[in-house]
Amino acid sequence: MLPVVRIVIAPHSFAGSLPADEVASAIATGIRRVLPGAELVLRPVADGGEGTVAAALRAGWSARTVRVSGPDGTPVEATYAVDGATAVLELASAAGRGLLHRPAPLTAGTRGVGELVLAALDEGARRIVLGLGGSASTDGGAGMLQALGVRLTDGDGADIGPGGAGLATLARIDPAGLDLRIAATEVVVATAVDNPLTGPAGAAAVFGPQKGATADHVAVLDAALARYASLLARTSGAWVERRQGAAAAGGTAAGAMALLGARVVSGAELVCDLIRLDEAFTGADLVITGEGALDEQTLRGRAPAEVARRAAAAGVRCVALAGVVRLAPDRLAPAGFAAASALTEVEPDVARRLAAPAAVLAELAGRMIVAALPADGPR
Numbered sequence: 472m473l474p475v476v477r478i479v480i481a482p483h484s485f486a487g488s489l490p491a492d493e494v495a496s497a498i499a500t501g502i503r504r505v506l507p508g509a510e511l512v513l514r515p516v517a518d519g520g521e522g523t524v525a526a527a528l529r530a531g532w533s534a535r536t537v538r539v540s541g542p543d544g545t546p547v548e549a550t551y552a553v554d555g556a557t558a559v560l561e562l563a564s565a566a567g568r569g570l571l572h573r574p575a576p577l578t579a580g581t582r583g584v585g586e587l588v589l590a591a592l593d594e595g596a597r598r599i600v601l602g603l604g605g606s607a608s609t610d611g612g613a614g615m616l617q618a619l620g621v622r623l624t625d626g627d628g629a630d631i632g633p634g635g636a637g638l639a640t641l642a643r644i645d646p647a648g649l650d651l652r653i654a655a656t657e658v659v660v661a662t663a664v665d666n667p668l669t670g671p672a673g674a675a676a677v678f679g680p681q682k683g684a685t686a687d688h689v690a691v692l693d694a695a696l697a698r699y700a701s702l703l704a705r706t707s708g709a710w711v712e713r714r715q716g717a718a719a720a721g722g723t724a725a726g727a728m729a730l731l732g733a734r735v736v737s738g739a740e741l742v743c744d745l746i747r748l749d750e751a752f753t754g755a756d757l758v759i760t761g762e763g764a765l766d767e768q769t770l771r772g773r774a775p776a777e778v779a780r781r782a783a784a785a786g787v788r789c790v791a792l793a794g795v796v797r798l799a800p801d802r803l804a805p806a807g808f809a810a811a812s813a814l815t816e817v818e819p820d821v822a823r824r825l826a827a828p829a830a831v832l833a834e835l836a837g838r839m840i841v842a843a844l845p846a847d848g849p850r
């Protein structure tokens with residue numbers, strides 16, 4: 472009997488097109504057409520943003536769903552994952568861009584994120600992992616802190632309004648009312664972002680335009696975040712403005728680091744550990760990963776790069792499938808990618824790719840699988 476080919480499928484989402492689990496399923500569909508007897512192990516990944524809770528649930532964690540404030544104040548249902556005293560939360564479930572009908576770069580806030588943290592604390596969580604990514608807001612996590620009991624007031628002593636516009640009126644931070652349970656809770660921020668809070672590489676300048684911010688908005692938001700950082704330092708003694716990762720989720724990481732004692736970790740590493748990806752590589756002949764765009768940002772801590780790094784460490788060949796590939800071959804190999812293929816190879820027309828991304832991806836996977844397998848056959 473011929474040995475069975477074992478393939479681990481561990482893709483990230485194709486942003487705006489397919490979530491990670493659907494990407495993995497589409498790849499599996501394409502492979503089964505060519506290798507119906509292959510053993511396929513599906514391990515969709517994330518890098519701390521959207522998909523992080525889904526990864527925890529697939530790993531056997533329990534789901535909890537609560538009603539919280541959305542980025543514009545409208546109630547939304549948000550799901551988080553629980554395992555013992557640890558809870559995994561996603562900012563995007565309470566303050567994500569997908570929850571808005573139209574961008575609100577100045578007024579979108581993070582109060583719902585704080586409400587989500589409170590729900591986890593009520594559940595008994597003493598370790599909270601907060602996945603940051605896909606945010607609609609640029610408020611430095613101010614709304615989150617307010618929900619947790621911190622007072623942020625303007626020059627007249629009134630509570631500031633939501634979003635970056637509210638943050639622009641901030642004059643004082645009073646943490647006296649912060650929920651006492653936070654002091655006994657380990658808070659971990661998981662992200663793929665390593666940008667500082669302010670400046671040309673900061674939250675407003677780099678990520679604001681993705682949320683609908685104009686050049687004028689960016690200037691207002693960056694100035695507000697700079698003042699916020701100064702007041703956080705005065706209040707907590709923690710200078711977070713230039714810290715790596717402080718820009719994550721509109722600066723939410725900065726607020727969490729300063730007043731919740733949060734530490735920032737690689738979201739991709741955390742998720743790969745969570746789903747026990749290394750164990751899945753045992754006996755594998757090939758690893759397939761990918762995301763919407765394979766580019767320089769991929770190499771800066773995003774999930775496919777972490778998958779490729781771990782595959783290389785395990786001695787397993789790794790290939791990538793992507794919507795577009797913007798990395799030259801000499802950039803792919805050092806990162807652990809043996810090859811990369813794009814959807815454009817199957818369907819050059821953008822409209823057609825967007826109309827049926829799963830079908831195009833399945834076709835691409837079927838085309839590349841034979842060439843991608845090791846020449847000496849299965850292990």
